[in-house]
Amino acid sequence: MGGSCLSHPAGIGERWFVATALRPSGLRISGLLRILDFGFALVRLLPVIERELRASARQPFTYWLRVLGVAWLGLGIGVGWTLLRGMRGMVTSAGVDQRSLGVMLFGAMNFAMVLALGLLTPLLTADSVSRERREGTLGLLRLTPLRPLDIVLGKSIAQVLKGLTLYLTMLPWLTLPVLLGGVGMAHFALAAELNAGVLVLGLSAGMLASALCRDSAKAILLAEGLSVLLLAVFLLGHQAIFRMQVVPALAGPGGPGFGFSLNDFMPGWYHERGILSRAVSLLFFTTSSGVNRGWNTGLTNVWSDVWAALPARSEHVWHQAAATLLLGCLVASFLILWIAARSVRSAWVEQPPSVAMERMRRKLLTPRYLTDLLQRRLRQTLESNPIGWLHQRSPNARMVKWGWVLAMILGEFLVLSESGGAGESRDLRNAQYLLALALLVGVAFSSAASFRHERENGAFELLLVTPLSVPALIWGRLAGIWRQFLPAAALLAIIQLLLRIWTFAMGRGHEPEVFFAGCFAVVPIVGLWLSMQRRGLLSAGLLTLLTGVVLPLLLVNTLSAFKLLGVNAANAGSTWLVFQGALGLFAFLHLDRALSERRFLSKQP
Amino acid sequence: MSTPPEPKPAVQTHGLTRLYGSMVALSNLDLTVNQGDLFGFIGSNGAGKTTTLRILATFLSPSGGTASILGNDVVKEADAVRHIIGYMPDFFGVYKDMEVTEYLDFFGACYKIPSSKREQTVNDVLELVGLSEKRGALIGALSRGMQQRLGLARVLIHDPKVLLLDEPASGLDPRARIEVMAILQELQRMGKTIIISSHILSELQNLCNRVAIIEKGKLIYSGPVQGVRDQLATGRVMWVRVSGDPGQAVELLKSRSEVSNVETVDGRIKVTLSDHESDHAVVAETLVKGGARLIELREDELGLEEVFLRVTRGETQ
Ligand SMILES: Nc1ncnc2c1ncn2[C@@H]1O[C@H](COP(=O)(O)OP(=O)(O)OP(=O)(O)O)[C@@H](O)[C@H]1O
Ligand SMILES: [Mg+2]
Numbered sequence: 004m005g006g007s008c009l010s011h012p013a014g015i016g017e018r019w020f021v022a023t024a025l026r027p028s029g030l031r032i033s034g035l036l037r038i039l040d041f042g043f044a045l046v047r048l049l050p051v052i053e054r055e056l057r058a059s060a061r062q063p064f065t066y067w068l069r070v071l072g073v074a075w076l077g078l079g080i081g082v083g084w085t086l087l088r089g090m091r092g093m094v095t096s097a098g099v100d101q102r103s104l105g106v107m108l109f110g111a112m113n114f115a116m117v118l119a120l121g122l123l124t125p126l127l128t129a130d131s132v133s134r135e136r137r138e139g140t141l142g143l144l145r146l147t148p149l150r151p152l153d154i155v156l157g158k159s160i161a162q163v164l165k166g167l168t169l170y171l172t173m174l175p176w177l178t179l180p181v182l183l184g185g186v187g188m189a190h191f192a193l194a195a196e197l198n199a200g201v202l203v204l205g206l207s208a209g210m211l212a213s214a215l216c217r218d219s220a221k222a223i224l225l226a227e228g229l230s231v232l233l234l235a236v237f238l239l240g241h242q243a244i245f246r247m248q249v250v251p252a253l254a255g256p257g258g259p260g261f262g263f264s265l266n267d268f269m270p271g272w273y274h275e276r277g278i279l280s281r282a283v284s285l286l287f288f289t290t291s292s293g294v295n296r297g298w299n300t301g302l303t304n305v306w307s308d309v310w311a312a313l314p315a316r317s318e319h320v321w322h323q324a325a326a327t328l329l330l331g332c333l334v335a336s337f338l339i340l341w342i343a344a345r346s347v348r349s350a351w352v353e354q355p356p357s358v359a360m361e362r363m364r365r366k367l368l369t370p371r372y373l374t375d376l377l378q379r380r381l382r383q384t385l386e387s388n389p390i391g392w393l394h395q396r397s398p399n400a401r402m403v404k405w406g407w408v409l410a411m412i413l414g415e416f417l418v419l420s421e422s423g424g425a426g427e428s429r430d431l432r433n434a435q436y437l438l439a440l441a442l443l444v445g446v447a448f449s450s451a452a453s454f455r456h457e458r459e460n461g462a463f464e465l466l467l468v469t470p471l472s473v474p475a476l477i478w479g480r481l482a483g484i485w486r487q488f489l490p491a492a493a494l495l496a497i498i499q500l501l502l503r504i505w506t507f508a509m510g511r512g513h514e515p516e517v518f519f520a521g522c523f524a525v526v527p528i529v530g531l532w533l534s535m536q537r538r539g540l541l542s543a544g545l546l547t548l549l550t551g552v553v554l555p556l557l558l559v560n561t562l563s564a565f566k567l568l569g570v571n572a573a574n575a576g577s578t579w580l581v582f583q584g585a586l587g588l589f590a591f592l593h594l595d596r597a598l599s600e601r602r603f604l605s606k607q608p
Numbered sequence: 609m610s611t612p613p614e615p616k617p618a619v620q621t622h623g624l625t626r627l628y629g630s631m632v633a634l635s636n637l638d639l640t641v642n643q644g645d646l647f648g649f650i651g652s653n654g655a656g657k658t659t660t661l662r663i664l665a666t667f668l669s670p671s672g673g674t675a676s677i678l679g680n681d682v683v684k685e686a687d688a689v690r691h692i693i694g695y696m697p698d699f700f701g702v703y704k705d706m707e708v709t710e711y712l713d714f715f716g717a718c719y720k721i722p723s724s725k726r727e728q729t730v731n732d733v734l735e736l737v738g739l740s741e742k743r744g745a746l747i748g749a750l751s752r753g754m755q756q757r758l759g760l761a762r763v764l765i766h767d768p769k770v771l772l773l774d775e776p777a778s779g780l781d782p783r784a785r786i787e788v789m790a791i792l793q794e795l796q797r798m799g800k801t802i803i804i805s806s807h808i809l810s811e812l813q814n815l816c817n818r819v820a821i822i823e824k825g826k827l828i829y830s831g832p833v834q835g836v837r838d839q840l841a842t843g844r845v846m847w848v849r850v851s852g853d854p855g856q857a858v859e860l861l862k863s864r865s866e867v868s869n870v871e872t873v874d875g876r877i878k879v880t881l882s883d884h885e886s887d888h889a890v891v892a893e894t895l896v897k898g899g900a901r902l903i904e905l906r907e908d909e910l911g912l913e914e915v916f917l918r919v920t921r922g923e924t925q
Contacts, residue, residue, distance in 0.1 A: 389717040461701035
């Protein structure tokens with residue numbers, strides 16, 4: 004695997020060395036030499052890029068990512084379509100208002116695209132360095148004349164190419180609404196500029212996370228976190244630059260003049276008090292999904308409004324602003340990559356797990372007064388369900404368990420910080436659903452990862468020759484996962500119950516609760532099953548979400564929307580139960596077969 | 609000495625076959641390992657050792673044929689088999705962030721050893737493999753040899769009667785190797801039946817009482833260690849030195865039907881007899897009768913390793 008990359012750069016490195024040595028130290032004839040420098044640097048990076056691309060070509064995930072990108076856009080269209088169905092006003096006696104449809108669709112799709120770029124691109128890079136570290140090849144690269152920055156840059160460039168495919172798969176879709184009217188090519192170009200910034204930031208976030216973590220799950224989590232953070236900064240940056248460059252043009256000669264207020268162009272931001280709603284309105288502003296205050300109180304398209312208000316001579320200012328922002332993103336991501344390179348340098352040498360550190364961690368994470376209780380409970384688990392114990396034994400597992408509870412509490416507080424008003428209880432409930440979804444993401448990845456460790460370290464083979472039967476093995480693991488997420492799920496359930504009581508909504512339909520309870524039961528099974536089918540944690544986790552959450556949602560919703568197979572809004576809840584039950588059973592049986600036939604063997608690298 | 613009692617088979621396979629897709633990894637293996645044997649299972653890379661042991665350990669199911677351990681069929685009575693075997697794969701299968709005792713405790717629980725007995729058992733097996741001092745250590749901080757011994761301790765945790773060890777000595781330094789071998793002999797004395805696989809025949813020749821050699825999924829020898837050479841050496845080699853021109857002696861020898869090949873190497877003549885049973889006196893007789901002046905005649909001491917190499921020459925996959 005490393006053959007070409009180990010022999011190749013040596014020669015290039017020599018030339019590089021010669022070029023550097025020849026540089027007249029006193030003289031700073033920078034121009035030509037700088038260019039030479041850059042040329043050499045690129046040549047030096049080539050082996051890394053090539054190797055990276057070749058390695059990723061073997062990863063089925065690259066393919067899946069593209070498919071997912073397209074699927075996500077499909078979802079965008081779905082969102083637009085759903086919204087459209089809500090917008091009765093748009094359907095006039097003359098038929099559907101095509102321009103409004105174009106505006107709507109553009110907003111929904113661009114929104115989906117930004118989210119997809121912000122959430123999927125970090126995944127591209129998230130495991131690129133950490134994997135080399137786990138497999139020990141990072142140390143081998145160290146033996147070549149490559150510098151940390153070369154490796155990080157080379158890998159990033161390779162991933163940028165991949166990211167670009169994702170970007171280019173999605174971008175053309177945005178011309179669809181342009182055809183419908185209401186939005187123009189200027190919208191399209193602006194979206195292209197802004198979204199490129201999101202792409203670049205997402206990639207560098209993944210790279211940094213990958214350089215900081217060794218474990219793939221941690222790297223993925225950190226990559227997503229960083230990316231969301233960077234996205235927030237990006238949105239704020241867009242707002243700031245809009246104010247600095249575009250607003251003066253609006254106020255300039257030929258503009259709307261005194262009559263206009265910034266509020267008109269930034270719906271939401273000045274009305275909202277809470278962090279969440281402000282964030283959402285920022286996102287709406289940057290993606291032109293001009294949904295104003297809630298989902299059904301009327302629709303405006305921010306971009307169209309601004310363009311309509313901009314004097315003809317100043318139409319380019321927004322593009323300029325976006326270009327500046329993109330430049331800023333490039334600089335920022337280079338800085339991030341530089342930081343990543345620095346941490347790669349300090350991670351060159353793979354350290355064995357330090358005994359003292361591990362002890363300390365265990366001590367710190369196990370409060371003394373709880374130790375006895377904890378030990379006793381763990382022992383009980385070990386006796387009754389050794390496989391479940393595996394899932395709970397480590398301090399890490401406890402951290403994850405209570406970390407989720409903490410995250411749920413924080414999330415609830417975030418929601419409570421939102422402004423009061425008519426939509427409050429509905430917002431609260433929506434927030435509940437978002438938190439439940441987040442928890443399901445955790446469940447999906449945790450289950451998709453759970454037998455992975457055993458497969459990697461070989462303990463799986465040992466477990467399968469103990470007297471534990473395959474179903475016992477599966478049930479044990481499932482119980483472990485359920486227990487891990489039970490406190491957080493219970494918290495959500497209790498709050499939901501309270502919400503129902505407080506808002507006197509006890510009698511309303513309970514479909515969402517049924518749906519989430521079903522997901523909580525079924526997603527672990529699906530996750531375990533898919534972890535046997537897919538090699539990468541990422542693809543297994545995402546596929547689990549797709550199969551266990553998105554698929555039932557889409558299917559049952561579609562059925563009930565079209566009143567197919569006797570499904571309607573009234574019995575959607577029970578349909579879900581039936582569907583999810585069938586899915587769980589199918590996954591369990593399949594998993595049982597796969598384990599009994601040892602089918603995971605050939606999947607091992 | 610009285611005649612030893614008829615040995616009872618601990619492990620028996622009949623026509624054992626395993627396919628991976630269309631690839632035949634194991635073909636018609638008939639193997640018998642008696643109780644109390646320390647049985648060497650030898651083959652080069654890809655010969656099918658791991659596949660065989662995995663089938664015996666109930667991890668894989670055979671594509672054809674049967675295998676039984678102490679009379680229990682590995683497919684039909686897998687559960688019973690699992691209680692009486694200890695299987696150590698050719699990798700460690702350890703959790704690096706577990707402590708040594710924690711790890712053994714966990715597997716003890718998997719084998720449903722009551723918790724009251726478990727602590728004692730864990731101590732005993734650690735004592736046996738010489739890891740007592742490391743009982744509280746993190747597994748990730750153990751050396752390779754220690755991890756191997758931990759693997760051995762894990763195998764013993766439920767006191768199995770039959771041990772299936774896949775290359776337990778690979779990657780160990782000579783000293784650790786000897787230590788592991790000593791542990792195995794101790795276990796044999798305790799009455800356990802042990803099957804141990806290896807690439808290296810000579811490593812096992814002093815340890816095992818019986819060996820089997822497997823190549824490309826086929827059994828080519830099974831029996832006592834001493835028998836390997838007799839059965840497998842395709843021809844006996846004699847080294848001859850004559851004074852004067854060896855050419856004449858070569859011609860003389862070539863005329864004999866018992867001799868399959870003659871060549872000169874460094875002025876000495878290497879004579880290969882066509883079959884093992886033929887009397888090597890034939891060489892001396894031919895030379896002397898033909899008038900050659902014989903200075904030296906010596907039989908080549910073929911090492912076990914060379915026998916093994918000959919058998920498997922060019923056959924590694
Ligand atoms: N999971 C698998 N899928 C496909 N083929 C396999 C699998 N496992 C083993 N094989 C093939 O079966 C044959 C026998 O393999 P096996 O692992 O039993 O050999 P071995 O004697 O243990 O070799 P080694 O000394 O290298 O460990 C090999 O040709 C191997 O390629
Ligand atoms: Mg093997």
